[in-house]
Amino acid sequence: MPWLSIIGLGEEGVEGLSPAARALLEQAELVVGGHRHLALAGPLIRGRRLAWASPLADTLPELLAHRGRPVAVLASGDPFFFGVGSTLRPHLDPGEWRCLPQASSxxxxxxxxxxxxxxxxxxxxxxxxxxxxxxxxxxxxxxxxxxxxxxxxxxxxxxxxxxxxxxxxxxxxxxxxxxxxxxxxxxxxxxxxxxxxxxxxxxxxVRPGPGARILPRAPGLPDDWFEHDGQITKREVRALTLSSLAPRAGELLWDVGCGSGSVSVEWLLAHPANRAIALESHPERAARAVRNAADLGVPRLEVRRGRAPEGLEDLPAPDAVFLGGGARDAAVIERCWEALRPGGRLVANVVVVETQQVVLEAWQRLGGSLTRLSVERLDRVGGLHAFRPAMPVLQWVVEKG
Known part of the structure; x- marks a missing residue:
């Protein structure tokens, strides 16, 4: 029989509990919960009361020391919906607990x-x-x-x-x-x-007013939504880059030489569970990347100061790597490739010939695809208009088998 009962509690207190929940609460030798929950359930508590510490994890050793004896944990509504159930689950084996939820808020x-x-x-x-x-x-x-x-x-x-x-x-x-x-x-x-x-x-x-910036559900945010000094993957190329990186829920990106952090920001916007670590050696650019992430709704971006490959040591293995400013060093490419998880994607965008030579050598060893991206934007020429081409970008995409 499970020794731990995780019991959802509503604002109506014990009046809303089922007979089974009431019985488990009365039989518990130890009852753990917040001060509010312990007060609401007070009429049924027969065992010792233990209020959660801050942080909650500090209470876990004492709770788990009662393993095998009847323990009840009180939570608001549904314990596994933004609740304490998710905190407890990693410390429990299957069959050790039962959960009796109430309607969530x-x-x-x-x-x-x-x-x-x-x-x-x-x-x-x-x-x-x-x-x-x-x-x-x-x-x-x-x-x-x-x-x-x-x-x-x-x-x-x-x-x-x-x-x-x-x-x-x-x-x-x-x-x-x-x-x-x-x-x-x-x-x-x-x-x-x-x-x-x-x-x-x-x-x-949600009712936006004129000029409100609503984040689209597809990549390719306007360049002027980012604070930058020119070191930014431009909108059209960025949209294609995100397509090549192919973000999936819960994956980790390494953004090496992140500049403004635009690629990391859009990677994180792809799914709320996504993670990104951006490496940037320039202090002002690193600070801009932090501000851009906060302004555009993904303050969880982790920006690290340092140069590759040294700055990549001790990082968790990535599911995708973007080399925007780090591809000119073959040692950086090698370090990223070694760290990349199986099935992971490495994408490098390069402009100058010297870096293209390094990437071509890596492509010959590792395979993948090469694509030349060229964008022309309308610009003024005196009193008239013409399309002005941007510098073409060579994009290398390779997936690790």
């Missing part, structure tokens, strides 16, 4: 508003920066936001207004499912709600 919010849960992304701002909202703000779409505290809704309102989304409808849902439940709606620009309960979440109906 998102399920309750969707029920109150009549929204289809499957159509609405969920973003958590608990311990995460507000900029992470940006990729999910799509016109006419709804999303749920899990808030860190009672001040989060006001901060979100100010940020949305700054981003040109002041007409977005914000519904604040507080203490759902309990006697203190309250649902109030306003706009981001007109936000004036006071005394917001710390236990709250937001439902956003």
């Amino acid at each position: 998102i399920a309750l919010a969707a029920a109150r508003l009549g929204w289809a849960q499957q159509d609405c992304p969920v973003v958590s701002l608990t311990g995460r920066p507000l900029e992470g909202l940006r990729p999910f703000l799509q016109p006419g779409r709804g999303l749920f936001v899990l808030c860190a505290d009672g001040q989060t809704p006001a901060r979100v309102a100010r940020t949305l207004s700054d981003w040109g989304l002041g007409e977005t409808v914000m519904t604040v849902l507080e203490a759902l499912g309990g006697p203190r439940e309250r649902v109030r709606a306003t706009t981001a620009r007109g936000f004036d709600l006071a005394d917001v309960d710390p236990l709250n979440l937001l439902a956003l109906e």
Whole structure:
């Protein structure tokens, strides 16, 4: 029989628990939970109470020391939906636990508003920066936001207004499912709600104003959306580069010589689980890459100062590598190829002849495909117009077998 019971709890307290959950809670020698959860479940707790430490991981040794004896862990709603269940799972073997979930706060919010849960992304701002909202703000779409505290809704309102989304409808849902439940709606620009309960979440109906920058769902952001000093993979070439890198959910990119970080940013925008490590030796460019990532909604970009190949030591193995500024050194190509996971992709964009020679030698050894990319943009010629060609880019793409 499982020794650990993970029990979802609503704001109505023990009144909402099933007979099975009530029995497991009463039989537990140790009950672990937040102070609020322990108070809500107080009438049924017979064993010792243990409040989570901060961080939660500090409590795990004491909890796991009770392995084999009846233990109950209390969580909000569904423990495996942005909950403590995901923290516990890596430390448990199959069959050691049972979970008795309640309706999550998102399920309750969707029920109150009549929204289809499957159509609405969920973003958590608990311990995460507000900029992470940006990729999910799509016109006419709804999303749920899990808030860190009672001040989060006001901060979100100010940020949305700054981003040109002041007409977005914000519904604040507080203490759902309990006697203190309250649902109030306003706009981001007109936000004036006071005394917001710390236990709250937001439902956003996105309404952009003129000039609002809405992140597209395909690669190729405008160049002027990035802060740069000219060291940037240009929009058209960047879109093709992302196609060649072929990002898949949860994969890691090495961006070697990242410049403005534009390729890393668009890699991360491809999926919220994607990761990227950008290496840049120039301090100002590294700082720009950090700012660009934050401004465009992917502050999780990890930017490292250093030169390749030395700066690549001790990094986790990548699923894809982009050489924008690091391909002129054959040792860098070799280091990246050795580190690349099987099935991984290496993409190098080169312009100057000397670097092309290095890449051609690598292509002869490792194979792959070579493509010459040429872009012409309309420009003024005196009082008239003509297409002005940019320097052609040689792109090498190779997949590791």
